[in-house]
Amino acid sequence: MTVNAVDRCLALLEALADAAEGLPLGVLAERIAMPKSATHRLLATLLARGWVTQDPASQNYGLSLRLPEIAFRNLDRRHLPDVAQTVLDRLAAATGEYCRLALVENGDLVWVARAQGATQGLRYDPAMGREIVLHATATGKAWLATLSDDDALRVALARGLGRAVAAGPNAVTTAEDLLRHLKEGRRQGYALAIEEGELGAVALAMAFRAAPDADAPVVGTLSVAGPLLRMGEARRAEIRAALAAAVAEMEALWALRRRQMNNPVVSTKPAMRAAE
Numbered sequence: 001m002t003v004n005a006v007d008r009c010l011a012l013l014e015a016l017a018d019a020a021e022g023l024p025l026g027v028l029a030e031r032i033a034m035p036k037s038a039t040h041r042l043l044a045t046l047l048a049r050g051w052v053t054q055d056p057a058s059q060n061y062g063l064s065l066r067l068p069e070i071a072f073r074n075l076d077r078r079h080l081p082d083v084a085q086t087v088l089d090r091l092a093a094a095t096g097e098y099c100r101l102a103l104v105e106n107g108d109l110v111w112v113a114r115a116q117g118a119t120q121g122l123r124y125d126p127a128m129g130r131e132i133v134l135h136a137t138a139t140g141k142a143w144l145a146t147l148s149d150d151d152a153l154r155v156a157l158a159r160g161l162g163r164a165v166a167a168g169p170n171a172v173t174t175a176e177d178l179l180r181h182l183k184e185g186r187r188q189g190y191a192l193a194i195e196e197g198e199l200g201a202v203a204l205a206m207a208f209r210a211a212p213d214a215d216a217p218v219v220g221t222l223s224v225a226g227p228l229l230r231m232g233e234a235r236r237a238e239i240r241a242a243l244a245a246a247v248a249e250m251e252a253l254w255a256l257r258r259r260q261m262n263n264p265v266v267s268t269k270p271a272m273r274a275a276e
Contacts, residue, residue: 008042011031011032013063022062024059025040025043025059025061051063051064088114088115091224094246095243096118096119097117098126099115099116099222099225100128100139101221102132102139104218104220107155109132109220122230124226133160135156136172137196138190138196138203138223138225139191139205139221141185142185143221144178145182145207152179153175157175167197168193168196168199190205191204192236193205200229202226202227204223204224204239208247212255219254222243223243
């Protein structure tokens with residue numbers, strides 16, 4: 001299979017990811033800029049491998065559950081949910097808001113876990129499948145602030161800064177504004193987004209490292225988000241303290257997990273003798 005074929009296959013999967021009701025062959029072919037015949041052959045292969053389904057009535061093609069199955073299997077192998085979920089649950093209980101973990105992956109951030117702490121009233125509950133707009137979210141800015149200004153701008157520009165993206169009314173649009181936000185985030189120790197990622201929402205985020213050491217690599221972020229109506233300045237101070245505690249806990253657990261993976265437990269039981 002050529003690189004171009006792989007690219008078009010991935011483009012097809014990405015197109016289907018945004019289509020809850022599936023898409024007909026003609027629309028898919030147009031979106032990935034392929035002839036219908038070639039698109040049909042590609043779909044037939046994906047159908048045979050279980051990555052795509054076809055509705056008998058509409059004949060529309062849609063994603064199967066194979067992709068999330070593979071993703072969750074990989075997360076289980078890394079033991080990420082075990083490490084993160086306890087921390088997230090405690091953070092959600094302490095703040096009463098929506099908490100998420102994102103990890104750095106191939107020069108980008110990806111959501112991997114969440115916990116909802118709001119038990120009544122307004123609930124902020126965004127979809128986990130959204131891409132993280134780095135320059136317009138507390139999560140993105142928390143990570144970008146750990147980079148040099150040059151690297152942060154390079155990544156942000158490649159990921160949508162200066163172009164039309166799905167974001168809130170206060171999202172930064174220029175390199176100068178982003179650098180000012182990053183400088184402020186470094187000074188105060190956390191990133192803040194007030195109606196930047198989404199209208200009516202406020203979020204705070206902090207990056208965490210692979211160990212409590214200041215020079216350990218950054219591996220992800222923790223964030224707390226909720227409705228603007230109850231995320232005033234006084235409450236944000238309380239949330240910041242809870243977030244800092246969760247980051248410290250995550251760094252300690254992450255370091256412990258790495259030591260356990262590098263030094264697996266060896267049984268101390270005596271080996272059975274052949275005669276037994």
